[in-house]
Amino acid sequence: MSEGTNNPENSLPEGFLPLTPAVFNILLALADGEKHGYAIMMEVEANSLGEMKMGPGTLYGSIKRMLAAGLVEESGERPDEALDDQRRRYYRLTGIGRQVLQAEAKRLSRQVALAQVKRVLDGSI
């Protein structure tokens, strides 16, 4: 009898789509490396030019679900005590998290391409 786990890596990225704006932006913030909660929050705000403002509740509610889904994981490494607070938890993308981010970005880019074809973006409709 084969043994296994509910390994999220076995899941198909498309099964997670579409992502909520919070989840997509958190994945995007982690695309270039691991970050702690506050850094994620600030990067999401900066990336969205201030349009996406998360508070601690939305941030950690999303992180909790993303951890459970296997999209992100806690990094075991900690920065030097002199450089940062040792109590912080750092998060990074998992393999499936990266695939889901790519799949969602492609999905959104197809939507934008469609909007361009329909001349939505140049305001001519």
Add this chain to the structure above:
Amino acid sequence: MNQTESPLIGFSIRMYCMVLHFYPFVFRRDYGDLMVQVFADHARVVTRQRGLKGLLTWWARTMLDTAQAVIEEHTQRGVDMSKVKFVKLSGWAFVLGSVMMFLGWWASSRPEYSPYNFLSRWYDQVANVIAEPMILVSVGLISLGMVGLIVRYGQVSSSAGRFFLYFGAISGGISFITWLSFLVGLDLTGEVGWLVFMYCLAFLFTGLALWGIECLRSRLLPRGNALPLLAGIGVSSFVFVGMVYELVTGNWWNAPEIVNVVVFTLTVVALVGLGYVLQGDVQPSEMKAQAA
């Protein structure tokens, strides 16, 4: 909190710690300290940059966020717990359904009770009465187990896998309704009804067996990934062979007793195992994974 913290920020942090009590306990326990840290970090930054106005703006944003997140977490917890309970229940439905299927099969194989028949036993009176209701209940419970598999593993299965699960569950439901109609005397469809019952029963187990192939390939279950295939293949093969035999010869296939015993024993043991795995694989965090 550092030693030179302004009293305003210290007060804000203490207030925010109180606000956290609106969240579910488990969430607060797991993420409360981290949320306080984020709140405090940003409170210091905005106070340094924009003074009291910045701090009040941050408070307004935090309260709005708290209102949304508290509702979200409590709702999610409620949905999560209902799903957990349902999946647990459906796991036991598999276990009970398979045992009842075995008893129903055994009861239906007993001769009609007669005090003048030396082959009759006292318990045949009971067996004659319970055989048909047992089959009805077992089909219903096994179909419920299939719904539990959809709830628990539907999201992590491929679209084909999901289709097989739905196909099996719907077929089981139709089979249940058809048998129920026999029991309550609404045998409106006659021979066709019997065929519908048998084919749908076969489809129920076929769906389970086909999903079982995906379990073997993708290891969807935490353990015992061969169980769905083992549970599904016996009855579906048995019924289809019987149907083909009947089509070719015009007679119902009376399988050798040993075949019956092997098929039903294999099915029951595998279903009991599958039910046991399902009822134990209901970690709330994993259920929530499907909502991410």
